Amino acid sequence: MWTHSAGNPGELAVYKKIIDDFNASQPKYRVVQQNFPQGSYNDAITAAAAARNLPCLLDMDGPVMPNWAWAGYLQPLELPTTLTDSLLPTAVGRYQGKVYSAGYWDAALSIFARKSVLEKNGIRIPTVDKPWTLAEFDAVAAKLKDSGYATPLDLGAADKGEWWPYAYSPMLQSAGGDLFDRTAMKSADGVLNGPDSVKFFTWFQKVFKSGWANNSGPVGNQKFIDDKVALSYTGVWNAQDALQKVGADLLILPPVDFGKGPRIGGGSWQWGISAGCGSAQSEGAREYLKFSYQDKYLTDFADSQVVIPATQAAASASKYFSADGPLHQFAVLSQKFALARPATPGYPVISTTFEKAAKDIMNGADVKSALDAAVKAIDSDIKSNNNYGN
Amino acid sequence: MTATFRLDSPADPATPEPARTPTAPAADGKRRRAKNAARRGEARAGLAMASPAIVLLLTFLIVPVLLGFALSFTNARLISPEPLRFVGFDNFVRAFTIDPTFFRSALNTFAFAAVVVPVQAGFGLFLALMVNQKIRGVTAFRVIFFIPVVTSIVVVSILWKFMYQPDGLVNSFINSITFGAWQGTAWLDNPSTALFAIIVLSVWQAVGFHMLIWLSGLQTIPEELYEAARIDGAGTWRQFRDVTWPCLRPTRIFVLITITIAALGLFVQIDVMTQGGPIDSTSTLVYHAVLTGYRQQQIGYGSALSLVFFVIVLVIALIQRHLTRDKD
Numbered sequence: 060m061w062t063h064s065a066g067n068p069g070e071l072a073v074y075k076k077i078i079d080d081f082n083a084s085q086p087k088y089r090v091v092q093q094n095f096p097q098g099s100y101n102d103a104i105t106a107a108a109a110a111r112n113l114p115c116l117l118d119m120d121g122p123v124m125p126n127w128a129w130a131g132y133l134q135p136l137e138l139p140t141t142l143t144d145s146l147l148p149t150a151v152g153r154y155q156g157k158v159y160s161a162g163y164w165d166a167a168l169s170i171f172a173r174k175s176v177l178e179k180n181g182i183r184i185p186t187v188d189k190p191w192t193l194a195e196f197d198a199v200a201a202k203l204k205d206s207g208y209a210t211p212l213d214l215g216a217a218d219k220g221e222w223w224p225y226a227y228s229p230m231l232q233s234a235g236g237d238l239f240d241r242t243a244m245k246s247a248d249g250v251l252n253g254p255d256s257v258k259f260f261t262w263f264q265k266v267f268k269s270g271w272a273n274n275s276g277p278v279g280n281q282k283f284i285d286d287k288v289a290l291s292y293t294g295v296w297n298a299q300d301a302l303q304k305v306g307a308d309l310l311i312l313p314p315v316d317f318g319k320g321p322r323i324g325g326g327s328w329q330w331g332i333s334a335g336c337g338s339a340q341s342e343g344a345r346e347y348l349k350f351s352y353q354d355k356y357l358t359d360f361a362d363s364q365v366v367i368p369a370t371q372a373a374a375s376a377s378k379y380f381s382a383d384g385p386l387h388q389f390a391v392l393s394q395k396f397a398l399a400r401p402a403t404p405g406y407p408v409i410s411t412t413f414e415k416a417a418k419d420i421m422n423g424a425d426v427k428s429a430l431d432a433a434v435k436a437i438d439s440d441i442k443s444n445n446n447y448g449n
Numbered sequence: 450m451t452a453t454f455r456l457d458s459p460a461d462p463a464t465p466e467p468a469r470t471p472t473a474p475a476a477d478g479k480r481r482r483a484k485n486a487a488r489r490g491e492a493r494a495g496l497a498m499a500s501p502a503i504v505l506l507l508t509f510l511i512v513p514v515l516l517g518f519a520l521s522f523t524n525a526r527l528i529s530p531e532p533l534r535f536v537g538f539d540n541f542v543r544a545f546t547i548d549p550t551f552f553r554s555a556l557n558t559f560a561f562a563a564v565v566v567p568v569q570a571g572f573g574l575f576l577a578l579m580v581n582q583k584i585r586g587v588t589a590f591r592v593i594f595f596i597p598v599v600t601s602i603v604v605v606s607i608l609w610k611f612m613y614q615p616d617g618l619v620n621s622f623i624n625s626i627t628f629g630a631w632q633g634t635a636w637l638d639n640p641s642t643a644l645f646a647i648i649v650l651s652v653w654q655a656v657g658f659h660m661l662i663w664l665s666g667l668q669t670i671p672e673e674l675y676e677a678a679r680i681d682g683a684g685t686w687r688q689f690r691d692v693t694w695p696c697l698r699p700t701r702i703f704v705l706i707t708i709t710i711a712a713l714g715l716f717v718q719i720d721v722m723t724q725g726g727p728i729d730s731t732s733t734l735v736y737h738a739v740l741t742g743y744r745q746q747q748i749g750y751g752s753a754l755s756l757v758f759f760v761i762v763l764v765i766a767l768i769q770r771h772l773t774r775d776k777d
Contacts, residue, residue, distance in 0.1 A: 105527060105528055108528065109528075126528070126746075127528070129529075129530060130528040130529055130530055131530045132528070219724055273615065273635070274638060275614040275615060275616070275617075275635075276610075276611065276614070407744065407745055407746055408745045408746070408747075411740065411744050411745055412745075414724075415724075415725070415726070418724070418726045418727065419726060419727065419728045419729070421727075422638055422639075422640065422726060422727030422728055423640070423727070423728070424727075424728045432549070435547070439543075439547070440745070440747070443524060443747075444526070444529070444531065445531065
């Protein structure tokens, strides 16, 4: 089996434990682990697939899965539905009606804030049931700017790559737009460049133009920790650090409601079985996966890396995400608002195109024409691939 | 540039020493056979010695280049269940008709090269003249100018990215020397300054290398020429114009062509600092080809872009060769 987790000791330790337990629990199969650094992991998979040399078990980033399934790298997972149904919906990767991948956890996004800062400025603290509306949020940003923050928000715009669609396409969905028409799966036209999208991106541009946020680094949550920004839009992976440095003053707030209810991205790293795996070995891989989805392991993953466990039972046993754990809020957000990125083999093009369009708009490009160009690029890719078999 | 190497045959008792003096065409077949055998032995030895390089070149240069040519005319994808299809000139038509980023990338690439080539070459020569003097501490300056060259370009790009931030070093510096009269801008986020900012850092990074090349050229000029010029009453400028400049001709050609090729292949700074933005103002041909061919998995289209790029570089290099040829 291959993982992308080289250099992440916490995660690797859990894998090692599961594998040792599994190998000891039965005499028939032996799982051997090999780790790659995340940066070059997808390249290693692509190269190995081209050489027909994939391992039986491999993990993959959620939105990449359909591309690999379509390319024939993966076989349907065929785990018992009782198991897959017990997981968070965004921790299960479905493509064309079949389950191809499943993960032990999901990540979630939220807005970090300091309680003292909000109270000082007389700002209402939003809740999951009553999040900030867009108008409210604008007023909050303007107020915070006036209170002395040069840039009150950190939206993570200094980052690049998959972060862009992961972070900003949920906002777009909350405003009524989307990356792609998820029903027909043939085009982004009228969705990514529709009136709701234009409205959202006009707002997005305004955020940078009015100096509420900027795209200077560092990437991560440092600006919030240093109190250079009042609100930070970031993920659960920065929560532990923020807890340590900000302590009880830390608020984990739901995302802004842009009109159609708050949304956050879903779908993190998940496991699948390669198509080239022999039938006996596939059986072994399935046995191993079944064995590995025990709640205690899910809790271990969650607590070693601070990610949201994929089952309710594992969450209640977690020191962070249980009902009275300090990060319980993330589990709630994930349950309520998470939406996976569109499951289409064309996703790599959608992702890079979206990133480019959003960055151009951030830098002052004309909103409508940037979105039209993005739609054209996405649609021409879909067409040149015969609609990816849809 | 062609160089012929004569390899002495290996000390093999079966092959006698090759004749060193041209012998008269005597009807001495034995000697001629021996000579032929020697030449064959030499050829074999030569081939044996060249073979590692030939294998490597074939595997990592010739084959990929030919593959790239072939893939340009197909709809190849990085990963896809669909079979390869021959699509003729579709990819090229797409590049020249419906891909505005391609045009912008070509324009940026040429703009970058047009500025970097003269500026970097001129600045490098200037630095070389400065550090070519016999004063104390000159080695320290050579080292200082050369340090950026041995620093990884990725590291350099990340550092400059921080320096270019709105509240970064560059703006603080501008602010203090103009006493706040002139506020800098967000250099990399402003479409009209981003490419300029990248030009500055690229020249800063690479100029040390060309300074060294110029320096080696300067040190091949015989001192007698300068003495003669001084006796004839030539001042510093005349000495430079009539001695240094003409003597640097071969160096000049080398510098010009290497900078041009390097400048046209601009990629790393873009990938690290701006990813082609803001609004395509820093996208280059190589970056665009990598983005579409690899990250968007459209290998066929990426190959076509690379082929266009290859032809452009080839034409420019040939023109330069033609302009700098020996006119005798």
